[in-house]
Amino acid sequence: MKMAAPLRSWIRAGCQTLQGLKDSLSMSLLQKRNLNVTRMLGTEKEAEAVEEAETGGEAGEAEKDSRRKVVSPETSMKYLDSEALGYRGKPVWFYYRRNFKGRKPPPTRRTCIRKGQLSTASPCPICRDEYLVLNFQNVKLLEQFVSPYTGEVLDSMLTGVCQKQHQQLIIEVMQAWDEGLLEKKLPTRVYDYKDYKS
Amino acid sequence: MAASFISRTFLSYTSCGSIRTLKDAVAVGCTRRNFVTTGKYQQANSEDDKLNTVQNSQGATHQDPFPIFSKQEVQGLLERITGFNALKVAGPQKKPLQRAVYKLLTDEQLDKELQEAHGRLKEKLQMPPFMNPYKDNTTPLSLDPDLADFDTAKYVFTDISYGVKDRHRHVVVRELDGSLNIAPRSTRERMNQIYNPREGREFFKPRMFNEQNLERMISKKQYIYILDRACCQFEPDDPDYVNVTRRVYSAVNDAKAFEDLRSTRHFGCLAFYLVWNRMSDLLLLDMLNRDLISDAKDLVILHCIIHPDSQCATSVGRLEKEEPVAVVKAYIETEAKLKAQLELSLQAMEDAMRTKEKSEERSSS
Numbered sequence: 001m002k003m004a005a006p007l008r009s010w011i012r013a014g015c016q017t018l019q020g021l022k023d024s025l026s027m028s029l030l031q032k033r034n035l036n037v038t039r040m041l042g043t044e045k046e047a048e049a050v051e052e053a054e055t056g057g058e059a060g061e062a063e064k065d066s067r068r069k070v071v072s073p074e075t076s077m078k079y080l081d082s083e084a085l086g087y088r089g090k091p092v093w094f095y096y097r098r099n100f101k102g103r104k105p106p107p108t109r110r111t112c113i114r115k116g117q118l119s120t121a122s123p124c125p126i127c128r129d130e131y132l133v134l135n136f137q138n139v140k141l142l143e144q145f146v147s148p149y150t151g152e153v154l155d156s157m158l159t160g161v162c163q164k165q166h167q168q169l170i171i172e173v174m175q176a177w178d179e180g181l182l183e184k185k186l187p188t189r190v191y192d193y194k195d196y197k198s
Numbered sequence: 199m200a201a202s203f204i205s206r207t208f209l210s211y212t213s214c215g216s217i218r219t220l221k222d223a224v225a226v227g228c229t230r231r232n233f234v235t236t237g238k239y240q241q242a243n244s245e246d247d248k249l250n251t252v253q254n255s256q257g258a259t260h261q262d263p264f265p266i267f268s269k270q271e272v273q274g275l276l277e278r279i280t281g282f283n284a285l286k287v288a289g290p291q292k293k294p295l296q297r298a299v300y301k302l303l304t305d306e307q308l309d310k311e312l313q314e315a316h317g318r319l320k321e322k323l324q325m326p327p328f329m330n331p332y333k334d335n336t337t338p339l340s341l342d343p344d345l346a347d348f349d350t351a352k353y354v355f356t357d358i359s360y361g362v363k364d365r366h367r368h369v370v371v372r373e374l375d376g377s378l379n380i381a382p383r384s385t386r387e388r389m390n391q392i393y394n395p396r397e398g399r400e401f402f403k404p405r406m407f408n409e410q411n412l413e414r415m416i417s418k419k420q421y422i423y424i425l426d427r428a429c430c431q432f433e434p435d436d437p438d439y440v441n442v443t444r445r446v447y448s449a450v451n452d453a454k455a456f457e458d459l460r461s462t463r464h465f466g467c468l469a470f471y472l473v474w475n476r477m478s479d480l481l482l483l484d485m486l487n488r489d490l491i492s493d494a495k496d497l498v499i500l501h502c503i504i505h506p507d508s509q510c511a512t513s514v515g516r517l518e519k520e521e522p523v524a525v526v527k528a529y530i531e532t533e534a535k536l537k538a539q540l541e542l543s544l545q546a547m548e549d550a551m552r553t554k555e556k557s558e559e560r561s562s563s
Binding site for chain 1: 264265268292293294295321322324326327329363365366397398400404405406411412414415420423424426427429430434435
C-alpha cells in the first residue's frame with residue numbers, strides 16, 4: 001500500500017503519543033526539505049553553528065530568516081544609473097498592474113513586507129525591487145514619484161505603492177525639499193514697499 | 199487700563215512653561231503705558247544708517263540702499279534692464295492641473311485679454327526690496343525687578359489682532375529678571391510663523407541654506423530657485439537673506455550667467471548689487487556683447503545715481519545729450535576696470551550697428 005513518507009516513518013518509529021507523532025513528522029520533513037528550524041536541533045550552540053555556516057559568517061542584525069537583501073542608499077543610486085535597471089526608461093511604477101476585482105481600484109494595501117520578507121503576491125513597485133531604496137539622496141528615484149506638472153507627490157492610487165512605502169516616500173521627498181536636492185513648488189511672494197519704508 | 203487694553207487688542211500668550219489664565223498673563227505683561235497706540239516701538243529705522251556714511255577702501259558707502267532702490271527713477275531703470283521675455287516669464291510652471299479654457303473673442307476682446315495677461319505677468323517681476331541687514335534694538339519697555347524669577351521660562355506676548363502686518367506686529371518678552379523688552383527679530387519671526395503661517399515659509403530654517411548645500415546648488419546653477427526660496431523664507435532685511443542673495447549675485451557675476459536671471463524678478467536686485475559695490479563691468483560687457491545699448495546706458499545712469507560723487511557722474515553730467523554710446527564711453531574712460539575689453543566690445547557693437555543701418559538703407563532704397 002502506498003503511503004506518504006511521513007506516515008511510513010511514523011509507523012516505523014512506533015510512536016504512540018501526539019508529541020512523538022509531531023516530532024517524527026517534523027524530523028522527516030526536515031530531512032526531506034532541509035528546513036532550518038533551529039529549535040529542532042540539539043543545543044543552542046549547534047544551532048548557531050548551522051546558521052553561521054549557512055549565512056557565511058555574516059552577523060544578521062535585524063531579521064533572522066530574512067530573504068530580503070538590505071541594500072544601502074548609495075547602491076540604490078548606482079543601480080538607478082546602471083544598465084541593470086530594466087524599466088525601459090519609464091518610471092518604476094509605470095508597468096506595474098494592480099490586481100483587484102471591478103473597475104474602481106481600492107486603496108493600496110498597507111504593506112507588502114512583513115517580518116522582513118515579501119508576504120504578498122504582486123508586491124508594489126518599490127517592495128518588489130530590493131535595489132529601489134527610498135532615501136532623500138536618491139533623487140532619481142524620488143523624482144519618478146513627483147509630478148512634473150504640479151510638483152506634488154503622486155497619489156499611491158496612481159503609482160500602486162503600498163501605504164507604508166508611500167508614507168516613507170513622502171518623508172524622503174520632504175527631506176529632499178529641505179536639503180535642496182529636489183525643487184519645491186514655491187508661491188510668488190508679493191511685497192508692499194510701504195512696509196519697508198521706515 | 200488693563201480692561202481697556204484687553205478690549206482693544208487680542209493678546210496671545212506663549213511661554214515654554216505652564217499656561218495661565220489671560221487675567222494673570224495681562225497682570226504680568228501689562229505696562230502702565232498703552233504701548234499699542236503710542237506707535238513708538240517701530241522697527242530699527244535707517245536714520246542712523248543714513249548719517250553713518252563711512253567710506254571703505256572700495257569707496258562704497260555704508261548707507262542704507264533701500265531709499266535709493268525704491269526711488270521711482272531707479273525702479274524704472276531696473277525694470278527696463280530686466281527686460282520682458284514673455285515666453286520666459288509666462289513659461290512652464292508647477293501649478294494645479296486645470297483643463298484648458300477655450301474662448302471665442304473679437305479683436306478688441308483679444309487685445310484686452312493680452313493686456314490683462316501682460317499686467318499679471320508684470321506683477322511676477324516685482325523686485326524684492328534691496329536692504330541692509332537689520333540691527334536689533336532691545337530697548338526695555340519697563341523694568342520691574344519685583345517680578346524677577348516669576349517663572350523658569352520667559353513669556354512672549356504677541357498681538358494677534360486681525361489686520362496687523364507681520365512687520366508691525368507687537369511682540370514683547372518678559373525676561374526672567376522682570377524686565378519687559380521688545381522681542382528680538384528672530385523671536386518675532388517665529389511668532390509670526392506660529393500665528394500667521396505663510397505658504398512657502400518654514401518654521402525652521404531649511405538646510406538648503408547651509409554652506410554645503412548652497413555651494414552644491416550654486417555649482418549646479420540653480421540660482422533662481424535659491425533666490426525664490428530665500429524670498430519666501432526670509433524677510434528682505436534678514437541677515438540670512440542678505441548673505442544668501444549676495445552670495446548668489448557674486449556667483450552669477452563670476453560665472454557671467456546674467457542671461458539666466460534676465461526677465462526674472464531678481465535681475466534688478468542683481469544689477470543694483472553690482473553697481474552698489476562697483477562690480478558692474480562684467481554685466482556691462484555682457485550687455486554690449488548682446489547689443490543691448492539702451493540697457494548699458496541705463497546701467498551707467500544707475501551708477502551715476504548711486505555714486506553721485508564719482509568721476510563717471512561728473513563726466514556724464516557734462517554731456518549735452520545723453521546719447522547711449524557717449525554715456526557708456528564716459529563710464530569706460532572714468533570708472534571701468536576692464537577698460538580694454540569694454541572698449542573692444544563697444545567698438546564691435548558700433549560697427550555692427552553701422553552695418554545694420556547701411557543694409558537697411560540699401561533695402562529701403
